[in-house]
Amino acid sequence: MHTILVILLILAMIATVVALVRGIVQFLRTNNEDLAGGGPNLSGERQNRMMRARILFQAVAIIIVILLLLLGGSRS
Numbered sequence: 001m002h003t004i005l006v007i008l009l010i011l012a013m014i015a016t017v018v019a020l021v022r023g024i025v026q027f028l029r030t031n032n033e034d035l036a037g038g039g040p041n042l043s044g045e046r047q048n049r050m051m052r053a054r055i056l057f058q059a060v061a062i063i064i065v066i067l068l069l070l071l072g073g074s075r076s
Contacts, residue, residue, distance in 0.1 A: 005068050012061035019057055023050035 026047040 002068070002071060005064055005071070009061060009064040009068065012057055012064060016054055016057040016061060019050050019054035023047055023054060026050055 026043060030043050030047075
């Protein structure tokens, strides 16, 4: 069980980094037209989607760390 949780933790951390990088790339692709537009724009929606995904992956990683700590504490 411990090994499976460690593997899941590593995958969650990788997913967090990937979502972070994709969100930063979307921020860098923002141009003046996107900033001057009055309504919602596609770039802003993509930025928000990637940052929400990052938060989700971080939450999953934290939950896995908590589970690992709980399981590790019961071993002694």
